[in-house]
Amino acid sequence: MNHLTQEQIDEASAGGIPAETGLHLHGCSECQARLHASKKLDRALRKIALDRAGSNFTDTVLRQIVVGSATPFAWTLFKNLAPVIALTVVAGIAIMVLRYFGVFQGSEFQQTTAGAQSIYDQTAGQIAGGVNVFNGWMGKYFSFAFARTTYGLTAFVGCFLGAVALFDKYVLMPKFRRRQFKS
Numbered sequence: 001m002n003h004l005t006q007e008q009i010d011e012a013s014a015g016g017i018p019a020e021t022g023l024h025l026h027g028c029s030e031c032q033a034r035l036h037a038s039k040k041l042d043r044a045l046r047k048i049a050l051d052r053a054g055s056n057f058t059d060t061v062l063r064q065i066v067v068g069s070a071t072p073f074a075w076t077l078f079k080n081l082a083p084v085i086a087l088t089v090v091a092g093i094a095i096m097v098l099r100y101f102g103v104f105q106g107s108e109f110q111q112t113t114a115g116a117q118s119i120y121d122q123t124a125g126q127i128a129g130g131v132n133v134f135n136g137w138m139g140k141y142f143s144f145a146f147a148r149t150t151y152g153l154t155a156f157v158g159c160f161l162g163a164v165a166l167f168d169k170y171v172l173m174p175k176f177r178r179r180q181f182k183s
Contacts, residue, residue: 004031013038072173074165 008021012035
């Protein structure tokens with residue numbers, strides 16, 4: 001025999017009893033006991049006096065919400081740059097696939113890409129020059145062992161950015177939160 005669900009018991013307790021539910025309740029002592037217990041609990045809950053919230057309740061809750069939603073600057077920067085990087089990678093893959101299958105050969109797009117290619121070559125040359133200057137600067141001012149190789153430099157930059165992110169999370173953000181709540 002299928003007994004009533006808690007939802008059906010709650011409906012019957014509120015006074016809205018459909019015909020099937022009423023018929024089942026009339027013949028089932030277990031469901032009658034559950035309905036009686038539900039009504040008794042409802043009466044007991046209605047007798048409890050409601051507490052009034054303090055005058056500063058809203059301010060306290062809002063402060064806690066703001067503290068919980070504050071994110072470190074490094075994470076915010078990464079979160080905002082990630083879609084741009086992903087879109088660039090996807091667009092690059094799509095263009096490579098289209099080039100591989102020869103979609104651009106002999107089309108107007110091929111003619112307009114020649115101008116874009118020359119701009120790209122100039123920009124790539126300028127970026128390569130900037131990277132060489134940066135590498136020279138790193139070699140001159142950071143001449144310790146791990147900055148002399150590409151892998152060492154990558155590890156150094158990764159550790160440096162990690163240290164900046166940790167500094168932001170554990171030093172700057174707590175100071176910002178304290179200053180924010182003083183006002």
